[in-house]
Amino acid sequence: MPTRCRCWTSWWPRPKRKRSKALKRVFITGASSGIGAALAAHYAAQGCTLGLLARRGDALAQLAASLPNPQLHRCYPADVTDHAAVRAAAESFLAHAGGCDIVIASAGISHGTITELAQDLPVFESIVATNVTATVATFAPFVAAMRAQGTPARLVGIGSVAGVRGLPGGGAYSASKAALRVYCEALRVELRASPIKVVTIAPGYINTPMTQKNKYPMPFLMAPAAFAAAAARSIARGASYRVIPWQMGVVARLLCALPNWLYDRAFAKAPHKARKGTS
DSSP states (O other), X not given: OOOOOSGGGXXXXXXXXXXXXXOOEEXXXXXXXXXXXXHHHHHHHTTOEEEEEESOHHHHHHHHHHSXXXXXXXXXXXXXXXXXXXXXXXXXXXXXXXXXXXXXXXXXXXXXXXXXXXXXXXXXXXXXXXXXIHHHHHHHHHHHHHHHHOSOEEEEEEOOGGGTSOOTTOHHHHHHHHXXXXXXXXXXXXXXXXXXXXXXXXXXXXXXXXXXXXXXOOXXXXXXXXXXXXXXXXXXXXXXXXXXXXXHHHXXXXXXXXXXXXXXXXXXXXXXXXXXXXX
16 A cells, blocks of 8 residues: 555635735745746735845845835745855844844756766755755744744745656655755654744745756646745645645646556656756
8 A cells, every 4th residue: 555645635615714914024035936936926026024035146136126115025045955154044044134034945957867877976966955944944944033023923845746756757856845844844743833934835836947948748838927826825724734736736636546556667768857057
């Protein structure tokens, strides 16, 4: 019997919940492009004060200048694997905004990896460091401050449908997103008695520079702005786990239900994600 997973919670009917008070101070990593930039644009349009962190300072500054009320926002050019720099940025934003309501760990990288190739081991390590360990480093400086605020707050991990089951050639990315999902689940339980809700958003295929490199069909491909709006609704509600778009939630549930022998046979010849340095 295959192990059951919790991906069914992404689409199972839920009781209606009261909406939380406005969450207006938002810190986002990986903000210079893709999902992070789309979330930044969405929250800026709602009048939020943003802390934007990404490696590419020029792209970050360009994004911030394009947002409504640019004077409200702060840019932090840094690599999320530089934990000291992330902590310094978090402390700076907390001081600037007088606290923080939402932290979104959106920074992530994806490359194909092949286990037998020694040169792919550092790539595997960098994917885990960026997608998993950096999420922990991003959340850590905010937890005490969010507890002290005593008001509703959110820690948001950006997972992936690829973390539901292992994909051939994508072991590093699938493993990192599976680890992120379980880490966020553990943190959610740890913080249950606090005002902080931990939300995991699992995107399907979103039309970003990361997915545009894929040379295979991408069902239910979604525009970044539409994804950001849907994600923000789930974040506001404090949903524990949500697959976006919902159609990919159904796909995720079906993948979970497949017995291993059938999954192995069905995906043995699935297209592989391109390895780093290849096209």
